[in-house]
Amino acid sequence: MAITEAPRIVTSRLVHDDSHTLQRYLDTGGYAGLRKALTMTPAAVAAEVDAASLLGRGGAGFPAGRKWSMLRQGPLPYLVVNGDESEPATFKDHLLIERDPHQLIEGVVIAAYALQVSRAFIYVRGEFALGLERVQAALDDAYDHGALGRDVFGSGFSLDVVVHPGAGAYICGEETALIESLEGKRGFPRIKPPYFPAAIGLYGEPTVVNNVETMSNLPWIMSNGAAAFTALGAGRSTGTRLFALAGHVRNPGVYELEMVKTTFRDLIFAPVLGGGMIGGRQLKAIIPGGVSAPWLGPEHLDTPLGQDEVADLHTMLGSGSIVAMDDTTCVVRAAWRITRFFWRESCGQCTPCREGSGWLEKILRRIESGAGREADLDVLMDTCDAIAPGVSWPPQQTTICVLGSSIPSSIASAIRMFRDEFLVHVKEGACPYG
Amino acid sequence: MSHLSSDVMARARQLLALYPHPRSALIPICHLAQEQDGWLRPQAIEEIAQLVGLTPAEVLGTASFYDMLHTEPVGRYLVAVCTNIACMLRGAYELLEHAEEHLGVCTGATTADGMFTLEDAECLADCGRAPCLQVNHRFFGDLTNATFDALVADLRAGRLDDDVPHHGTLLRVRRRHELQVDDRTIAAERQERAAADASAGGAGAPGGSR
Numbered sequence A: 001m002a003i004t005e006a007p008r009i010v011t012s013r014l015v016h017d018d019s020h021t022l023q024r025y026l027d028t029g030g031y032a033g034l035r036k037a038l039t040m041t042p043a044a045v046a047a048e049v050d051a052a053s054l055l056g057r058g059g060a061g062f063p064a065g066r067k068w069s070m071l072r073q074g075p076l077p078y079l080v081v082n083g084d085e086s087e088p089a090t091f092k093d094h095l096l097i098e099r100d101p102h103q104l105i106e107g108v109v110i111a112a113y114a115l116q117v118s119r120a121f122i123y124v125r126g127e128f129a130l131g132l133e134r135v136q137a138a139l140d141d142a143y144d145h146g147a148l149g150r151d152v153f154g155s156g157f158s159l160d161v162v163v164h165p166g167a168g169a170y171i172c173g174e175e176t177a178l179i180e181s182l183e184g185k186r187g188f189p190r191i192k193p194p195y196f197p198a199a200i201g202l203y204g205e206p207t208v209v210n211n212v213e214t215m216s217n218l219p220w221i222m223s224n225g226a227a228a229f230t231a232l233g234a235g236r237s238t239g240t241r242l243f244a245l246a247g248h249v250r251n252p253g254v255y256e257l258e259m260v261k262t263t264f265r266d267l268i269f270a271p272v273l274g275g276g277m278i279g280g281r282q283l284k285a286i287i288p289g290g291v292s293a294p295w296l297g298p299e300h301l302d303t304p305l306g307q308d309e310v311a312d313l314h315t316m317l318g319s320g321s322i323v324a325m326d327d328t329t330c331v332v333r334a335a336w337r338i339t340r341f342f343w344r345e346s347c348g349q350c351t352p353c354r355e356g357s358g359w360l361e362k363i364l365r366r367i368e369s370g371a372g373r374e375a376d377l378d379v380l381m382d383t384c385d386a387i388a389p390g391v392s393w394p395p396q397q398t399t400i401c402v403l404g405s406s407i408p409s410s411i412a413s414a415i416r417m418f419r420d421e422f423l424v425h426v427k428e429g430a431c432p433y434g
Numbered sequence B: 001m002s003h004l005s006s007d008v009m010a011r012a013r014q015l016l017a018l019y020p021h022p023r024s025a026l027i028p029i030c031h032l033a034q035e036q037d038g039w040l041r042p043q044a045i046e047e048i049a050q051l052v053g054l055t056p057a058e059v060l061g062t063a064s065f066y067d068m069l070h071t072e073p074v075g076r077y078l079v080a081v082c083t084n085i086a087c088m089l090r091g092a093y094e095l096l097e098h099a100e101e102h103l104g105v106c107t108g109a110t111t112a113d114g115m116f117t118l119e120d121a122e123c124l125a126d127c128g129r130a131p132c133l134q135v136n137h138r139f140f141g142d143l144t145n146a147t148f149d150a151l152v153a154d155l156r157a158g159r160l161d162d163d164v165p166h167h168g169t170l171l172r173v174r175r176r177h178e179l180q181v182d183d184r185t186i187a188a189e190r191q192e193r194a195a196a197d198a199s200a201g202g203a204g205a206p207g208g209s210r
């Protein structure tokens, strides 16, 4: 199987138990990328990142270099790092935050230098108590080391970084909700346009929001150069990516893989990766890219793990999480649980999202419990259509943020792929899986 | 005498100094108040409102949005069992059912002795160790009914007091450094430089200068 010899870019230190300490970081080449960046002009650093074609790792896959170039010129721009990681089955930033906080901080200083930002915030999901402790300790050590604060490494560049805790709300991962939350408000996504906080962001100032994994790639890119990064992967999908593999596999976990060179099959079945399905059972369906994404089937196993390759299947690589479900899975129950998540986490601003998610959750629960009617399938699809007309991919947008328009994905997938299973629930008045 | 202890007050003031606008410190300060009381008592909300320059209603309005901020008392240990998709596929609901029986409460309730509040949580970003849970926001994974019971026994006996503090997400998050960069000065300098560049007719790219 084609597991490539690609270097580990963001997980190289995780073999060490003390990977989160400054000492280990320095012993393994830490802060060399930043030192190199500081010998270049900010514009040259930004150009290097642009040349690397570093796609954002938070879900939307927007190129970091391009996002940076959109930052409105203003006296007080901000950099905000999104460490809210709450997309179901996504657990890679959690690892980077707890196990390699200095790599994240070094990335933040490099980005801040390129953007000429003097204040950055790292928003860490509130539930990551240990992660918050580790990032704060690493920040303090970085100040002591001269990598932060006034006159970073004697370069004349100055930067303060503040770690900010969330308090339990999935929607605060959406970048405009995250900004509202950072301003001390309810996590209500902002109405677009403006589409990018680069125009109007934190406190109304121009702001770049980037994901933790995106930032964590920067030290390697600066040390090794954009060419070494683009030598990995293919097309727009360069470098490596963290894939969080979960569900019915023998070895769930986070795997760093070269983009495009490995397939879903490699990830799920290779003995050194997922190790195949538990008990040798059959794969039934795959959820790629987080629960907002339409599902795939075993027939898609040979698709390469690349942004555009997965998009061609009318779904997305999203946050890099992959859930494998085996043949003992009740897909009605799976769709119900995902819908219940959206219903609980909807911020409530938009009617289709707030009301639609609740109706869908109730109908799915009714079908799952055996009290469904045949017409329920049509009601489900009609409701999905009311939320995102056409129930296509990418979904049509009727709501302030894409949480709402993502609700139909799992339901539409489940019905499209397993309509018979829904009908069995209805006809037999019970779940065939017990 | 204020309701919030002098230590909490001092830490709250440190937090306020980290942000250009005091309201940004609201959520972190709410975490501190919960560290003291276990939940957001009305007296705490009033004092937080004064600290950040809002009304108590505004503080409550923000706090009530967030799952981790409690406007009613909770048990000493908040046991949050993840039941989202990855954990569900690996037996989370069976674990939750067992937890209800073992603790003698239904999901959402607190045991009579005030020790445990049981919750059904959304994905905790620890899906590689499904089924998993958090106790006061510290992780425990790869659970079985037996390891769950052992965990509860350890908590009851106080054997995990170091790993699982009674309350307080930010208990050990204590920033040592004050802010070092006066960004207003930097902004003023930048504007001056940009103006100088413009009057000199140079290609003044503020993003490209230090």
Ligand SMILES: Cc1cc2nc3c(=O)[nH]c(=O)nc-3n(C[C@H](O)[C@H](O)[C@H](O)COP(=O)(O)O)c2cc1C
Residues within 6 Å of the ligand: A055, A056, A057, A058, A059, A060, A061, A062, A064, A067, A082, A083, A084, A085, A086, A087, A170, A171, A172, A173, A174, A175, A176, A209, A210, A211, A212, A214, A215, A401, A402, A403
């Ligand atoms: C409902 C919703 C939840 C999101 N959650 C996260 C998250 O937890 N972490 C994250 O980095 N991005 C999340 N995003 C994407 C962010 O809005 C944003 O695109 C991202 O942080 C940008 O960083 P990147 O360009 O480096 O990927 C979410 C988006 C939506 C619509």
Ligand code: SF4
Residues within 6 Å of the ligand: A171, A188, A189, A345, A346, A347, A348, A349, A350, A351, A353, A354, A399, A400, A401, A402, A403, A404, A405
């Ligand atoms: S789509 Fe849903 S989560 Fe997004 S802003 Fe509207 S109500 Fe809130």
Ligand code: FES
Residues within 6 Å of the ligand: A088, A089, A090, B082, B083, B084, B085, B086, B087, B088, B122, B123, B124, B125, B126, B127, B130, B132
């Ligand atoms: S689904 Fe349970 S931790 Fe992610």
